Amino acid sequence: MTQVILFxxxxxxxxxxxxxxxxxxxxxxxxLSNVINFAHGNFLALGGYLAFTLSPTLGYWGALLVxxxxxxxxxxxxxxxxxxxxxxxxxxxxxxxxxxxxxxMQDVARYVWGPNGLPLGLPDFLSQPISADLFFITWYRVFMxxxxxxxxxxxxxxxxYTRVGVRIRAGxxxxxxxxxxxxxxxxxxxxxFALGCLLAGLSxxxxxxxxxxxxxxxxxxxxxxxxxxxxxGVGSLIGTLFGGLLIGMAAALTTxxxxxxxxxxxxxxxxxxxxxxxxxFMGEEGMMS
Amino acid sequence: MSTDVATVAVPATRQRAVPSWAxxxxxxxxxIAAPYWLPLVGGYTALAGRVLVFGLAAMGLNLxxxxxxxxxxxxxxxxxxxAYGAGLTLRYLVHSTPLAMLxxxxxxxxxxxxxxxxxxxxxxxxxxxxTIAFGQLWYYLAYSWNDFxxxxxxxxxxxxxxxxxxxLTFDIAEGGTRFYFFLLAVFAIAVTVLGxxxxxxxxxxxxxxxxNERRARFLAIPVERQIWLSFSISCFFTALAGTLYxxxxxxxxxxxxxxxxxxxxxxxxxxxxMRTFWGPLLGATVFVVLQDYxxxxxxxxxxxxxAIFVLVVLFFPRGLLGMRRLRGSA
Numbered sequence: 100m101t102q103v104i105l106f107x108x109x110x111x112x113x114x115x116x117x118x119x120x121x122x123x124x125x126x127x128x129x130x131l132s133n134v135i136n137f138a139h140g141n142f143l144a145l146g147g148y149l150a151f152t153l154s155p156t157l158g159y160w161g162a163l164l165v166x167x168x169x170x171x172x173x174x175x176x177x178x179x180x181x182x183x184x185x186x187x188x189x190x191x192x193x194x195x196x197x198x199x200x201x202x203x204m205q206d207v208a209r210y211v212w213g214p215n216g217l218p219l220g221l222p223d224f225l226s227q228p229i230s231a232d233l234f235f236i237t238w239y240r241v242f243m244x245x246x247x248x249x250x251x252x253x254x255x256x257x258x259x260y261t262r263v264g265v266r267i268r269a270g271x272x273x274x275x276x277x278x279x280x281x282x283x284x285x286x287x288x289x290x291x292f293a294l295g296c297l298l299a300g301l302s303x304x305x306x307x308x309x310x311x312x313x314x315x316x317x318x319x320x321x322x323x324x325x326x327x328x329x330x331x332g333v334g335s336l337i338g339t340l341f342g343g344l345l346i347g348m349a350a351a352l353t354t355x356x357x358x359x360x361x362x363x364x365x366x367x368x369x370x371x372x373x374x375x376x377x378x379x380f381m382g383e384e385g386m387m388s
Numbered sequence: 389m390s391t392d393v394a395t396v397a398v399p400a401t402r403q404r405a406v407p408s409w410a411x412x413x414x415x416x417x418x419x420i421a422a423p424y425w426l427p428l429v430g431g432y433t434a435l436a437g438r439v440l441v442f443g444l445a446a447m448g449l450n451l452x453x454x455x456x457x458x459x460x461x462x463x464x465x466x467x468x469x470x471a472y473g474a475g476l477t478l479r480y481l482v483h484s485t486p487l488a489m490l491x492x493x494x495x496x497x498x499x500x501x502x503x504x505x506x507x508x509x510x511x512x513x514x515x516x517x518x519t520i521a522f523g524q525l526w527y528y529l530a531y532s533w534n535d536f537x538x539x540x541x542x543x544x545x546x547x548x549x550x551x552x553x554x555x556l557t558f559d560i561a562e563g564g565t566r567f568y569f570f571l572l573a574v575f576a577i578a579v580t581v582l583g584x585x586x587x588x589x590x591x592x593x594x595x596x597x598x599x600n601e602r603r604a605r606f607l608a609i610p611v612e613r614q615i616w617l618s619f620s621i622s623c624f625f626t627a628l629a630g631t632l633y634x635x636x637x638x639x640x641x642x643x644x645x646x647x648x649x650x651x652x653x654x655x656x657x658x659x660x661x662m663r664t665f666w667g668p669l670l671g672a673t674v675f676v677v678l679q680d681y682x683x684x685x686x687x688x689x690x691x692x693x694x695a696i697f698v699l700v701v702l703f704f705p706r707g708l709l710g711m712r713r714l715r716g717s718a
Contacts, residue, residue: 135513190513191459192701195658198651199697207692321541324523325517349522359532366525373506373518 106235108352113240113309115347116247119340120302121317122324123254124295126339129328130271131291132186137197138177139299139324140317141204146170146300147307147316148212151219159222163304165173170300171293178292183285209314220305243305250301251340256295258336267291271334323350326369333384341380403659415666419572423565435569435680436635439673440568440575441602441632446656447582448625454662455586456618457598461516461650468645469496469526470630472537475640478546485549485560489631496627499526501620508616520647527645542641546634559633561605565591571632578628585621586665594618626653628678651697659700661707670708 136142143170149166150159157165181200185192225239258264266287270277278284299317306316309363312337323346346365353364372379418425421438449463473492482488520683530537537543548567550559557635560567585591595612596604605611643649652675660671683689700707701707 111606129513132514135517181698181702189457189459190516191453191654191658191662192515192705194459194461195651195697196656197700199655199701200696202690202694202697204694206688206694209511210688210691259528325521329518329521335436362528363525364534366521369521370506377506377509 100166102235103355104352107355108348109236109240110354111348111351112244112344113347114351115344116244117302117306117320118323118327118347119343120250120305120342121248121320122327122337122339123251124298124302125324126328126331126333126336127267127298128292128295130334130336131267131274132182132288133190133194134182134186135190135197135325136292136295137194137321138204139295140315140321141201141208142170142174142299143298143303143306143317143320144208144312144314145173145204146303147219147312148208148217149300150301150307151212151217151302151312154220157222166304167297167300170303171297174296174299175293178289182292186288205314212312212314214314217312218354219304219312221308225308242316243309246301246305250298254298255336263287263290270335284345323347323365326365328379329369330372330379332379335379335381338379338381401462411666415669416576419575423568433564433679435676437568437571438638439669439676440569440571441629441636441655442653442676443669443672444575444578444632445626445629446635446653446660446672447579447665448622448629448656449653450622450662450665450668451582451585451594451620452622452627453657455591455598455665456594456615458615458619459512459516459654460519460619460622461654462519462521462647463623463653464645464647464649465519465523466500466626467495467630467633467649467653468530468640468642469499470627471634471640472530472543473627474631474634475543475546476537478549478634479543482547485551485635485709488549489635491629492622492631492634493628496630497620497624498668500623500627501616504616504619504623508612508619521647523647523650526561527642527647530642530645537642540642542639543634544639547638548635567636571636574628574632580624582625583665588612590617655697655700657707659696659704659707661709664707664709667707667709674708 118379122300122378124142125136125139128134128139146169149169150162153166155160177200181196182193185196203239205219219238225237225242227238229238229241258268266277266282267290270282270284270287270291274284277287302320303317306320310316324343327342329342330336330346331340346368349364349368350361354361419440423433426433426436445463445467449460450459452458470492473495475487475492477488477491478485481491503519503522507515508521531540533539548560548596551570556567558570560570591608593604597605597607597611597614601611630644633644656675657668658670658671659674660669661667675696679689680692682692686692
């Protein structure tokens with residue numbers, strides 16, 4: 100029983116880590132640009148597929164570094180060409196735009212890489228279990244969690260200590276004032292969108308090593324990421340981090356005792372939060388209205 | 389000076405939600421005669437039935453989206469709950485079409501009413517995000533509760549029952565024209581009620597909230613309550629459309645609950661013109677016909693549907709009827 104619970108705790112940690120990376124990217128874009136990026140799951144898939152294509156030439160480590168950057172580049176182009184056109188319009192347009200674009204991206208992935216699942220090869224030592232007792236924990240799982248932790252710390256350090264990062268945080272609170280202080284918010288939004296896509300691409304590469312690749316691999320992560328943002332509180336990245344871990348853990352632990360309800364429990368958490376603390380655990384008052 | 393007054397006055401009269409009698413006559417004549425003229429242009433009656441069902445769902449959503457200015461991206465949940473409510477009633481409880489419709493409409497409508505209470509204070513994208521996430525709850529429920537709902541394969545083993553008693557029985561078991569007229573009758577009643585609502589003082593307060601929420605609040609309009617009512621009513625209409633969907637196909641599937649369908653409803657409203665009463669029906673017509681045509685032509689239909697979304701947003705944001713109105717008032 101201890102092993103079962105331990106197994107599911109590590110599972111929850113890993114699922115939670117994916118939710119966190121995904122939700123942080125979504126949250127960045129939502130906070131600054133007020134856009135829900137429906138195509139975020141497709142950027143995740145794109146990152147994974149790019150790693151699949153690049154790893155024969157660059158090796159796994161090269162692909163791990165390069166494909167998130169390429170994903171960010173695609174995100175940058177998408178923002179420049181399409182999404183920036185709808186910033187000043189009713190939110191219905193940005194939703195429809197990213198929603199439709201998600202369809203296109205998924206179909207393109209299916210067309211280019213085929214509809215069937217593909218594996219992403221890992222370096223040998225990563226697929227070994229860490230010990231005989233803990234046979235269910237491979238080094239890859241440890242590695243994934245480490246990468247996520249490094250990425251999250253890096254993101255928070257970036258937002259805290261660099262000029263662009265501070266501007267992004269300021270823009271989250273009051274974009275108009277930031278603009279009137281002479282900051283190029285058009286650039287800021289583009290950069291921020293690309294940063295969100297970078298995180299999605301990174302989680303795509305990591306996810307591909309664990310569950311393999313398929314054209315709609317990001318879809319299952321999208322809804323929990325929304326819920327992580329709602330639970331954690333819109334406007335707070337720490338909240339999103341906390342929300343992602345919470346629902347990842349909750350889903351995994353429910354699997355131990357009542358497997359059928361593992362999806363339902365995260366929705367139950369969302370309902371409870373909306374009922375008793377509508378702004379989310381760490382959301383700013385008024386941020387969600 | 390008088391020309392100035394005239395140009396200002398023209399858009400005001402054109403903003404009327406329910407259009408002139410001539411237009412109504414044309415719309416209803418086209419709908420009533422659809423089974424007779426559709427085959428001539430290469431369509432079929434079941435397609436017209438789907439247009440009515442999706443059109444009603446989109447018009448119900450548009451009470452919230454277009455007339456209240458509140459964005460729900462989760463209306464498929466209430467549509468699907470309507471469909472499952474009707475299907476489950478027919479399969480497990482009673483073999484009665486009207487009772488099944490009542491049960492489905494109540495199920496979807498009440499779910500929306502209760503959820504609406506939780507989210508009326510949210511606005512904009514956050515409101516949308518809550519509606520999406522809540523909608524997916526029902527998708528996963530239908531998907532994973534295999535024994536009861538049929539899981540991914542959908543709910544089967546039920547079918548439309550004849551309506552009425554004795555000599556007044558109206559058999560709609562066969563598809564075809566007779567069932568189409570049944571759909572049209574329900575559609576007509578629902579749309580009439582919707583039209584009356586939009587023209588009522590209640591409807592005017594909704595538009596006041598859409599145009600300027602703060603000012604509406606100063607006028608002592610209970611903004612939260614009106615938005616909640618609007619959300620609730622639009623859920624009831626969408627759920628009613630969902631029950632018709634189950635009757636149309638003799639089948640309810642989890643995809644009727646999926647957020648993709650919510651997106652389709654929204655794009656129908658926008659494509660037809662969400663500031664107009666009949667826009668969503670026109671949008672639904674275009675969408676259903678295009679989807680039918682494209683999915684018969686290519687396996688990459690997703691790209692085309694996605695591209696339609698992108699093109700509508702970038703180049704066509706006012707929708708078909710909105711464009712016409714803009715030119716008329718210019």
